[in-house]
Amino acid sequence: MKPPVFSYHDPRSLAEAVSLLGRLENAKVLAGGQSLMPMLNMRYVLPDHVVDLGRVEGLAYIRDDGEAVVVGAMTRQRDIEFSPLVKEKLPLLAEAILSTGHRQTRNRGTIGGSLCHLDPSAEQVTVAAALDATLTIEGPRGRRTMPFAEFPVAFMTPNIEPDELLVEIRLPAWPKGHGYGFVEFARRHGDFAIASAAALLQVDGSGKIARASLTLGGVDTAPLRMTEAEELMVGQVPDEGLFRAAGEICGRIEAMDDALVPASYRRKLAAVMSRRALVLAQGRVERP
């Protein structure tokens, strides 16, 4: 249970980090270390080089750009948890982050690290999908931005080159008074979720749903935006029956099967978690 031998690099600037990644073979980026360190200790990964972003200036911040909250990739989960701006503008993220590991891991773990690790049951991954986040990626060929929906290419595999770094996450804020709900099912508090659901609802003056976002985490190889359920709800007056119907759509997905959790159980949980998230979101809507 000790990390394998590697060379360690601690660049001070983004330019230095990118140039290291461009020239080192088989390098791994160390952000908060809360996923990479266990993988190193267990020798699931055997990098020749570790590039630690811990001393790179200017990658940790939470800013308001009017329509969105912009978060630096090296922002610690704890700072997201305690940010008044996140609480006000992104209450869904503020709620979900409380289920991310434990205080001790949130003190170190970063949002960028979690997104690049791309565990399908990770709360920040699910929320990024729910909010239609935009990612800024920096590499030797310059900067590019990408909608989060294009980021997962396969199970735990992000759409990013080995010489590129995720530097910023832009999370669009929903209008004041929107409803939000994040629920998950895990065997113990802080464990990886077997299934989670993130719901966002905006209700218009007549009491009908004007906009809906429903995302499932942990059930498939990447977070699943349930567009069919979203379309079903828009234009309707929210009630138990509608949310049950949306949940039933979620119960028909192709879920992952593994040694511990059969797909049928994940589907059942998907239906229940999504309904609960919607009910929670509806209860929090403040009518204009």
Add this chain to the structure above:
Amino acid sequence: MTEMRKISVKVNGKAYEAEAEVRMHLADFLRQKLGLTGTHLGCEHGVCGACTILLDGRTARSCLTLAVQVDGHEIMTIEGIADGDTLHPLQEAFRDNHGLQCGFCTPGMLTTLIELLRDNPDPTEEEVRIGISGNLCRCTGYQGIVAAALDAAKRMRALS
């Protein structure tokens, strides 16, 4: 090829300097290089919480931190909690409430609770349970630990 680095770190208010392999995690560094064996290692992959220390005032799992990462930083370990021979009120409360049996989880429980009670001096039972949810104890069944934490909070409020 083993790569070594010199690491300067303040632990419990005292400055230390030691060479270590870059792949060495902080728990091994504290235990093997600095002789501070109060920090325990249970799982070495971030699950049990036994190795919890405070890094610049925030709890962290020392098995998930490389020693090189703390160069220039400040650490507090279990050895830094008591004031000489005088136990910290949290330690007193653990003794009085059967908050430990074998003591393996205790360093991590105490460091975790130091942060919790600093940030939230009057926690509810539920907040304590969530606060220690990342720390496994195989002996006590947690009841004594929760009682000790609530008792310690009361003692610490009376002192401040």
